[in-house]
Amino acid sequence: MKVLTKKYKIIIDTQHCKGCELCVINCPQKILILSDKINKLGYRYVEITNEENCTACGRCYLMCPDYLIEIYIDK
Numbered sequence: 001m002k003v004l005t006k007k008y009k010i011i012i013d014t015q016h017c018k019g020c021e022l023c024v025i026n027c028p029q030k031i032l033i034l035s036d037k038i039n040k041l042g043y044r045y046v047e048i049t050n051e052e053n054c055t056a057c058g059r060c061y062l063m064c065p066d067y068l069i070e071i072y073i074d075k
Ligand code: SF4
Pocket: 010, 026, 027, 028, 029, 030, 031, 032, 053, 054, 055, 056, 057, 058, 059, 060, 061, 071
């Protein structure tokens, strides 16, 4: 049996997020949510929940119009 050891880290630049939700809609794992909190631009911003369920598919990274999401893979 193969044991999965990869770990993924998602970093979101929440202070520049516009809350457009493109990343939320396109996350197949449904682990991105819009926070109730407001950032310095006056927008509700995206947060990650259950990060352990992230598969590092990269859709959120590709969908964000402002390149605010980074994905790191710890092999
Ligand atoms: S990399 Fe994929 S699974 Fe992980 S948060 Fe982004 S869209 Fe969701």
